[in-house]
Amino acid sequence: MTGKPGTALITGGNGNLGRLVGERLKEQGVRVIKFDIPGTGSSQRVMDQSDDNEVVVQGDVRDVGLLRETMERYRPDTIFHLASLLSGSSEADIQMAWEVNASASFQLMQLAMEFKVGRFFFASTLASYGEVEESPMVQDFPQWPSNLYGVTKIAVERLGVYFKLKHGMDFRCLRFPLVLSPFAPKAAVTAYPSHALRAAFNQSSFVFPVSANISVSTIFLDDVVDSIVQFTAADRDALTQHAYSLHAYCLSTTMVIDAARKRFPGFEYRHEIIGSVEELIGGWPSAIDDEVAKKDWEWNPAYDFEKSVMQLFQMFSAEAR
Ligand SMILES: NC(=O)c1ccc[n+]([C@@H]2O[C@H](COP(=O)([O-])OP(=O)(O)OC[C@H]3O[C@@H](n4cnc5c(N)ncnc54)[C@H](O)[C@@H]3O)[C@@H](O)[C@H]2O)c1
Incomplete structure (x- = not known):
């Protein structure tokens, strides 16, 4: 993806972010190779049935043989490494989480070096910090997470930084805060703002797992997708950091309730606080100083909370049609 369209491998390519990043890249003429476990995605295409600009390889990122075969066959110049177990499933099976999230990433990085892949993007998270007392949080705040x-x-x-410094890999990483998204998995309790707005739209009541005064750094889905594509295309020399923590706006539970009630005055809710969620979210910063991302690669979120809510309700309406 340097200058002209190339070939991108997206691990977790059938996931919420993978699908959207893939669409965005295809619009730019990039050939997209999606790698994801069988049974994910709607229109499955296997390695032998590829069209010109999209291929789906069904497999497990722990299968280094299949990853190698994929690299040999498609020679990607960029990797978007998005395959991951998320927080709940990681805690539910810590052995598998380590294998999928950590060990498989190590194998993929070695293959990236061997096949001379140009850029390697990795999606990290605010959950890589533990309790953050300061707000706005500085970019180099120590990372001591409490979950696997x-x-x-x-x-x-x-x-990634090791491979970058020792072996010259073009490793790039963004850490995302809480994401407001119509695709927030039902099981993800930390996605309560998205779930609450969906409940309001469906004229259902909602139980918040956190108290009204909790607020957290948040970003809208479209800005996540845009940031991944924009950041990965940025000039390497302009990037002064190995990883950038992004922030769009501070979102409190009260703001979510007000936004829901503004459009659906009958929206009913109550709070049943789940200690672990309150502790986790309460420990996250409500703002992050991301000036360096703005300066280095012109990060500029397009969505404030009001615009995010408008877009979210439009997406819910489109789904319902
Ligand atoms: N959406 C968010 O709130 C958020 C925030 C911060 C970081 N991230 C990161 O962004 C990336 C994408 O997140 P998402 O929201 O699209 O999640 P998602 O769960 O929708 O997508 C992850 C994809 O990885 C695939 N996957 C899981 N195990 C695999 C395996 N063993 N082999 C191959 N594929 C496997 C899943 O099938 C899924 O399609 C993840 O790395 C996640 O940690 C997401």
């Missing part, structure tokens, strides 16, 4: 998901993300961040 965060631990695996840091492991990969550090591996």
